[in-house]
Amino acid sequence: MTIQRRTFVLNAAVSLCTGPLATAALAAGPGYPGKPITIVYPYAAGGASDAMTRQIADIIAKALGQPVIVDAKPGAGGSMALQQVARASADGHTLVLTASGTMAVNPYLYDLKYKPVEDLAAITILVDIPFVVVTKPDFPARNLKEFIAHAKANPGKISFANAGVGTQAHLTQMMFMKEAGISANVIPYKGGTGAIADLLGGHIDAMIDNAAAQVPNVQAGKVRALFVTTQERSESLPGVPTAQEAGLPAFVTSGWFGLAAPKGTPQTIIDRLHTVIAQGMAQPETRKKLLAAGWMPIGSSPAEAAARARSDLARFGQIARQIELKKD
Incomplete structure (x- = not known):
């Protein structure tokens, strides 16, 4: 079977x-x-x-x-x-x-x-x-506020991936960027697997993904999680703040x-x-x-x-x- x-x-x-x-x-x-x-x-x-x-x-x-x-x-x-x-x-x-x-x-x-x-x-x-924004471990921004500041200082230069055009991850990414007032080099993949592989390989800077797919990578220290998008923290990622806690009080999805x-x-x-x-x-x-x-x-x-x-x-x-x- x-x-x-x-x-x-x-x-x-x-x-x-x-x-x-x-x-x-x-x-x-x-x-x-x-x-x-x-x-x-x-x-x-x-x-x-x-x-x-x-x-x-x-x-x-x-x-x-x-x-x-x-x-x-x-x-x-x-x-x-x-x-x-x-x-x-x-x-x-x-x-x-x-x-x-x-x-x-x-x-x-x-x-x-x-x-x-x-x-x-x-x-x-x-x-x-919950969606989570994660970066490669050596990315210079270590939290949401630093990510926003880095993006504003380098408009359109952060390579920021999602699982595909029109996916909810993509639309949530657009909501986040609008709320944060930033631009980035948005890279849509055909599914999350390729984006994760490139992030782990250091070929892109960041991605937005569902938290369930990133739990093992966050726990193993292979990526750095900046925030989750839900009202409350994810019980599987208790150390990762919500967007509200991290500096975007109106962003919940x-x-x-x-x-x-x-x-x-x-x-x-x-x-x-x-x-x-x-x-x-x-x-x-x-x-x-x-x-x-x-x-x-x-x-x-x-x-x-x-x-x-x-x-x-x-x-x-x-x-x-x-x-x-x-x-x-």
């Missing part, structure tokens, strides 16, 4: 008969799930978000008594996967990992044949994603990963999935693993998840227009 398709087969009988998930597993009545559930993963297999998705698959499988398959379908910034699920049967057996990027940024980057917010039914926001189903999926199924996921994520061991990996567990309600997607769609649309983002 390849890494793209891995089935989580667990002892369903024990899980359904006892424990806090048992009630939720019966909430939507008999018959669901009637077969294995697939979570379509919109990126290449491997990496932090893939591992997180498999944790969620594990939670669902334990609670509902069916295997849960994580199926990687990368392409067009995640749009291919969301399009597939938007067109799937609305029976709760096909789900998709969503993100602030795929739901709120991609509509301004691609000519989509579907509307993410309208054609998918939100189940929950799984985790918040984060990404997120969520889970959704095709539009028209019965609300009883949506609610059932939300309940088992939220309860599973609240378990101390699961929460500990998510926090250690750099994620901030949320488990929001379907209504809250839908509202956040709509809000981000409007917010990032404003930024996309400001930087004149062009559609592919």
Whole structure:
């Protein structure tokens, strides 16, 4: 079995008969799930978000008594996967990992044949994603204030990478530079892997990335973290200040990963999935693993998840227009 398709087969009988998930597993009545559930993963297999998705698959499988398959379908910034699920049967057996990027940024980057917010039914926001700005260890600026001062003294000269044009990292980078009043040599990569490799090799000065991807590098001293973008510090990077603490009091933002189903999926199924996921994520061991990996567990309600997607769609649309983002 390849890494793209891995089935989580667990002892369903024990899980359904006892424990806090048992009630939720019966909430939507008999018959669901009637077969294995697939979570379509919109990126290449491997990496932090893939591992997180498999944790969620594990939670669902334990609670509902069916295997849960994580199926990687990368392409067009995640749009291919969301399009597939938007067109799937609305029976709760096909789900998709969503993100602030795929739901709120991609509509301004691609000519989509579907509307993410309208054609998918939100189940929950799984985790918040703190972004972090990191530099190579020998970069002359050792903190945010020094970074801003260095950028102002050397306009357009800092090589400042992101994971790709139109990604949320890119738009967050633009928000940061506007708030700080600086310019830089912004370098978009085709994914974060190449940018990280060049940063570790000393070929670029800095990059913005999701904190989960940078935790090992920060902890090993391979990069210097200047700040995280969230309201509170990341528990996986407790020594890294927030932007507010470091000198930009108005700069707060984060990404997120969520889970959704095709539009028209019965609300009883949506609610059932939300309940088992939220309860599973609240378990101390699961929460500990998510926090250690750099994620901030949320488990929001379907209504809250839908509202956040709509809000981000409007917010990032404003930024996309400001930087004149062009559609592919």
